Amino acid sequence: MKKLILSLGYYRGWKILFSSLVLILLFLIFFLKFLNQKNPETAVHIQNENSKFFYENLLKISNKESIRNSTEIFTVTVPHHLLASDLIAKTFKQIEDQQPKNIFILSPDHFDRGKTKITISNIPLETPISKTLLNKSLINKLKKIKNIEVNNEVFKYEHGIGAVLPFAQIVWPKVNFIPILIRKDAKKEDLEDLIRFLNENIKNNLIIESSDFSHYLNEKDANKKDQETINIFSNENPEKIWNLNQPDNCDSVNILYIIKKLQTLNNWDTEFYLNRNSQFYTKDNVNETTSYITFFNSGEEMEIFDKANEILLAGDFFTGRYNLENFRNQEFLNKKINEILNKTKDRKMILNFEGYLDQQCVFDQLKLCMEEKPTLEFLKELNVVAVSLANNHSLDGGKDKYNFTKNLLEKNEILVVEENEYEKIILNKYNFEILGLNDINPITKERNNIYLKSLSEFLDQKKDKFFKKFIFIHWGRENSNSLDTRDELILAILGKYNFDGIFGAHTHIASNLSYINDLPFVFSLGNFFFDQINNSEQMIRIKFFDTGNFSLKNI
Known part of the structure; x- marks a missing residue:
């Protein structure tokens, strides 16, 4: 009997001890949980098989651009x-x-x-x-x-x-x-x-x-x-x-x-x-x-900046008339070149060439003549690789001067985009085409010059993997940056075709880049360099990517 009583005593003692330990353990669990809420020490370990070196090395070898x-x-x-x-x-x-x-x-x-x-x-x-x-x-x-x-x-x-x-x-x-x-x-x-x-x-x-x-x-x-x-x-x-x-x-x-x-x-x-x-x-x-x-x-x-894969699209360009004397001054020429290069960073350019070249020009209010020596120096220093002659001033000097201008530009490795024709531009490994359209008749100066047949011919051309197609169109009313009924009609027709962007010139007033049915559109690039007070020097930067795709930006 005495042994039984002792056994029961030990049992009750162990039971009390066990219960106490359980209570202490529960207290510790709740206490630690409370501390964890106050100062969380736990963390979610994200599954990842890569080492720290993997990430550090990739960042180390990555170049920082300009x-x-x-x-x-x-x-x-x-x-x-x-x-x-x-x-x-x-x-x-x-x-x-x-x-x-x-x-x-x-x-x-x-x-x-x-x-x-x-x-x-x-x-x-x-x-x-x-x-x-x-x-x-x-x-x-x-x-x-x-x-x-x-x-x-x-x-x-x-x-x-x-x-x-x-x-x-x-x-x-x-x-x-x-x-x-x-x-x-x-x-x-x-x-x-x-x-x-x-x-x-x-x-x-x-x-x-x-x-x-x-x-x-x-x-x-x-x-x-x-x-x-x-x-x-x-x-x-x-x-x-x-x-x-x-x-x-x-x-x-x-x-x-x-x-x-x-x-x-x-x-x-x-x-x-x-x-x-x-x-x-x-x-x-x-x-x-x-x-x-x-x-x-x-x-x-x-x-x-990614100079090798970017090209700038600029508006109306003319160096004559009120700028004739300025362009005969080398100091003015150098200063202007440096000002523009500070913005373009020597990236390739395409612009709307308003007029014709001649060895020497005289002041004329209506016929846009540019002297060849300073104008070509200006274009080459600015890294202009192509110009559009699809405009209402390309025949101001007659057909002979048009051909003289075209041949001289091409001799200086400047591509010429002609009216109702397309020109292939090669930029690094990317090829794209520009179609020159002109609604302003270069003889009568009336707005009736669009030929829609050329659009179909253009779209029938073979399109390779990296080909994009842009329209450079001379249209609209001078000193206006809004479309009228005729412009809207032309735009509606162009919008039915599979172009990658439409860029306008002629009005001398710059418009912002916009998107019509997700198609990049600039009604007018304005004056890039002209003998008028409203030189915006606005440009559209076209940046190409590994895929051959591109993004656009006003600069």
């Missing part, structure tokens, strides 16, 4: 397909001097793992580089927004974040990162509060859009979709973004809409930087490709 204004960048778009990791590194390299306090990374929720349409994380994300820093205040504000929920586990498998974040951590090691995932079923109304939040918190911060573009198409079709995407994003109307197809154009139409909406609200300047297709990385023919477009939105006019 850039005008790169200190006020608000958004940058990069791919998350690591096949194109060199594009991510190269794009970030261009803005490494930025010093944002916080970086928002917008990525598709590729597999719709988030329970809500927008998902965020409130603990650090861990990559091969480090754990991310947090901005609790911004995260708490985001948590209050409709359609947003915290789900840390989702980020473990999201390559839209995992591919881009390590590069960003190296470039900006002391920045807070706020990752945001958006499901493909998020509609415009689901994004309004997030757009408002981002717009209110953009100052001193940066938004990274992690997005690939065309998916599952062959290279040729993907390139067409990329050009369509570039043109639609360049359009002033953000609602046009919803016309894009997912995944033919991009893998996240709604995120692209967010970026475009912010760009429109703030009147940011967009600079497209790179466009490439996954076919670039293999010699084997690929039936289903992925494409990549990188670009920036800046508070200032931004340019990344």
